[in-house]
Amino acid sequence: MTATIKDVARACGVHVSTVSRTFSAPHLVNPATRSRVMAAADDLGYRPNRAARALTTGRTFNLGLIVADIANPFFPPLIKAAQSQARGRDYHVFVADTDEDPRVEEELIRTFTKQVDGVLLCSPRLSNRMIERLAEDVPFVVVNRRIKGMPAVLMNVAQGAKHALEHLTGLGHRRIALVSGPIGSWTSNEMQGVAAEAPGLDLVFFGPNQPTEAGGLAVAADVAACGATAVLAYNDLVALGLIEGLTAMEIGVPDQISVIGFDDILPGRLNRPKLTTVAMPAVAAGRMAVDLLLQSGGEGATVTLDTALIVRESTGRAQK
Amino acid sequence: MTATIKDVARACGVHVSTVSRTFSAPHLVNPATRSRVMAAADDLGYRPNRAARALTTGRTFNLGLIVADIANPFFPPLIKAAQSQARGRDYHVFVADTDEDPRVEEELIRTFTKQVDGVLLCSPRLSNRMIERLAEDVPFVVVNRRIKGMPAVLMNVAQGAKHALEHLTGLGHRRIALVSGPIGSWTSNEMQGVAAEAPGLDLVFFGPNQPTEAGGLAVAADVAACGATAVLAYNDLVALGLIEGLTAMEIGVPDQISVIGFDDILPGRLNRPKLTTVAMPAVAAGRMAVDLLLQSGGEGATVTLDTALIVRESTGRAQK
DNA sequence: CATGCCCTAGCAACCGGTTGCAGGAACCTT
DNA sequence: AAGGTTCCTGCAACCGGTTGCTAGGGCATG
Numbered sequence: 001m002t003a004t005i006k007d008v009a010r011a012c013g014v015h016v017s018t019v020s021r022t023f024s025a026p027h028l029v030n031p032a033t034r035s036r037v038m039a040a041a042d043d044l045g046y047r048p049n050r051a052a053r054a055l056t057t058g059r060t061f062n063l064g065l066i067v068a069d070i071a072n073p074f075f076p077p078l079i080k081a082a083q084s085q086a087r088g089r090d091y092h093v094f095v096a097d098t099d100e101d102p103r104v105e106e107e108l109i110r111t112f113t114k115q116v117d118g119v120l121l122c123s124p125r126l127s128n129r130m131i132e133r134l135a136e137d138v139p140f141v142v143v144n145r146r147i148k149g150m151p152a153v154l155m156n157v158a159q160g161a162k163h164a165l166e167h168l169t170g171l172g173h174r175r176i177a178l179v180s181g182p183i184g185s186w187t188s189n190e191m192q193g194v195a196a197e198a199p200g201l202d203l204v205f206f207g208p209n210q211p212t213e214a215g216g217l218a219v220a221a222d223v224a225a226c227g228a229t230a231v232l233a234y235n236d237l238v239a240l241g242l243i244e245g246l247t248a249m250e251i252g253v254p255d256q257i258s259v260i261g262f263d264d265i266l267p268g269r270l271n272r273p274k275l276t277t278v279a280m281p282a283v284a285a286g287r288m289a290v291d292l293l294l295q296s297g298g299e300g301a302t303v304t305l306d307t308a309l310i311v312r313e314s315t316g317r318a319q320k
Numbered sequence: 321m322t323a324t325i326k327d328v329a330r331a332c333g334v335h336v337s338t339v340s341r342t343f344s345a346p347h348l349v350n351p352a353t354r355s356r357v358m359a360a361a362d363d364l365g366y367r368p369n370r371a372a373r374a375l376t377t378g379r380t381f382n383l384g385l386i387v388a389d390i391a392n393p394f395f396p397p398l399i400k401a402a403q404s405q406a407r408g409r410d411y412h413v414f415v416a417d418t419d420e421d422p423r424v425e426e427e428l429i430r431t432f433t434k435q436v437d438g439v440l441l442c443s444p445r446l447s448n449r450m451i452e453r454l455a456e457d458v459p460f461v462v463v464n465r466r467i468k469g470m471p472a473v474l475m476n477v478a479q480g481a482k483h484a485l486e487h488l489t490g491l492g493h494r495r496i497a498l499v500s501g502p503i504g505s506w507t508s509n510e511m512q513g514v515a516a517e518a519p520g521l522d523l524v525f526f527g528p529n530q531p532t533e534a535g536g537l538a539v540a541a542d543v544a545a546c547g548a549t550a551v552l553a554y555n556d557l558v559a560l561g562l563i564e565g566l567t568a569m570e571i572g573v574p575d576q577i578s579v580i581g582f583d584d585i586l587p588g589r590l591n592r593p594k595l596t597t598v599a600m601p602a603v604a605a606g607r608m609a610v611d612l613l614l615q616s617g618g619e620g621a622t623v624t625l626d627t628a629l630i631v632r633e634s635t636g637r638a639q640k
Numbered sequence: 641c642a643t644g645c646c647c648t649a650g651c652a653a654c655c656g657g658t659t660g661c662a663g664g665a666a667c668c669t670t
Numbered sequence: 671a672a673g674g675t676t677c678c679t680g681c682a683a684c685c686g687g688t689t690g691c692t693a694g695g696g697c698a699t700g
């Protein structure tokens with residue numbers, strides 16, 4: 001068994017409270033005693049039990065981070081940014097994946113409650129109502145979702161979609177397919193909202209779709225058949241799936257159809273043709289979300305981060 | 321605040337121990353009482369505090385999973401497999417990323433101690449000695465590392481490397497570059513071991529390298545200059561970085577140099593040319609690791625999983 | 641009717657720490 | 671020398687549950 005505070009107390013003949021204070025309030029204990037305690041402690045290999053400490057203090061120095069799909073390359077940079085930001089503030093981040101399943105998401109949040117001081121909820125699939133209810137038990141910061149009164153980090157998807165559409169119309173495209181993501185995705189709604197308002201476009205909607213390569217592959221045939229000369233995809237994985245499907249049907253990208261994704265993930269940069277995409281500020285979002293969570297004061301603060309269109313090789317002039 | 325066991329006890333006029341038993345040993349409480357307690361409990365929205373429970377029972381029903389780099393697409397499938405396997409046994413998995421830093425790795429293990437019932441250590445960068453010491457405080461299963469007396473899930477890297485080399489020699493390659501990974505990587509050592517024993521080869525070693533695309537990019541020039549006609553890379557990311565670097569120098573893959581990676585990640589399948597690689601059984605490893613951890617009985621059990629060479633487009637005949 | 645057993649629920653100690661309070665010792669003041 | 675501070679340390683209650691022990695009520699048995 002690991003050494004406890006009692007073992008240390010016994011080993012150097014002081015009361016447990018003195019040992020406790022040596023670690024949590026050193027200025028309250030006499031330097032001489034303190035060093036005796038420290039010596040005994042690392043002699044026994046004593047480490048305070050964080051879970052037990054949390055029971056009385058109410059603080060665990062842990063944060064939870066919940067994502068829909070850890071296999072989506074969009075998330076890892078966000079996760080790493082959150083972890084390093086938290087580390088700088090003496091916090092640790094535990095990550096969990098919901099497999100895009102709202103029930104698992106709820107279950108995980110319940111598990112995190114009381115084991116962490118706050119939860120970063122990235123691209124949640126739960127309903128706003130449910131999230132509000134769960135927020136009574138543990139502080140949240142939500143990423144890519146707007147919920148009234150709840151701190152949020154948003155990425156300016158609308159702006160990105162607008163630039164993407166302008167880019168396409170500038171290349172002469174008029175009939176454009178919009179391949180959306182899963183139900184309940186805020187990002188997807190934002191995209192559709194912007195597109196619907198854009199003047200002079202002939203839009204074709206496809207959705208809902210799985211936000212993965214498989215999802216893109218699955219709609220490739222329908223997109224090809226609808227007569228659109230360009231596609232705006234929910235994210236890069238979907239875009240890559242689309243390109244794969246189109247290529248298999250011998251439809252050239254960008255010669256016959258232009259494709260734009262969202263996120264700017266590594267496989268998109270390595271793909272041939274290199275993917276034109278709207279870059280999402282994942283790293284900044286991860287950092288910001290942690291900051292928002294830790295400065296608990298800022299209750300309803302909402303931060304919106306800019307996106308940027310990155311033109312590469314998967315878009316070109318519309319063919320007549 | 322959330323309701324505690326006391327609130328429930330007060331609400332229905334029983335002692336806390338009765339409430340406790342209602343949840344952890346229902347057969348010990350009278351059905352009538354039990355349902356009164358249950359009613360009061362979900363009326364108040366009571367949920368047992370898992371951290372507090374763990375303090376007395378010693379079981380948290382959480383597992384920790386530590387990886388070197390969550391952004392490496394090799395890990396997510398393993399993580400997801402572990403999570404779903406654990407979920408089936410009423411456990412939750414918390415993931416943490418070490419950023420390839422042994423100190424962070426140690427720190428994270430220490431944090432997990434007492435907050436989880438066991439830790440899955442994937443491709444650790446710590447020394448065997450240190451891992452053995454830490455194993456006194458929390459049970460481990462190690463993935464891709466062999467440590468005496470410690471349960472491990474290994475992937476048959478040696479077999480994969482052998483097949484890869486045979487494939488290359490079959491195509492007429494003799495001078496082969498070996499681009500290894502970070503220091504302390506068991507996988508890297510296995511690869512070098514096999515290569516060194518292979519007869520009739522003219523090997524050139526490069527390493528250590530970062531196990532990322534950037535690592536591959538960085539050695540591309542040296543590899544090109546060494547006169548090898550084929551490369552065996554530490555993993556797919558390194559292989560992709562190499563191909564990118566070689567392509568930038570207008571060296572054709574596979575026409576002038578053949579490249580083989582390890583792992584079989586998504587970007588490798590989407591790359592042009594599609595990457596020839598040794599597929600690692602990540603999903604099976606994740607599942608198996610959880611099983612090994614939970615059937616704590618099997619102390620020193622070691623499981624070795626097969627790998628498979630997948631020939632795609634990045635390897636070809638050696639040119640004269 | 642006395643005896644004995646089973647079922648149920650309360651009591652209290654415990655898990656590993658934290659913290660408000662009180663008291664003794666040493667030091668300073670006047 | 672008496673009185674007031676300051677500094678340090680021990681005491682004990684508490685965080686939210688768990689669990690061995692005990693005791694009372696109900697029931698069957700002899």
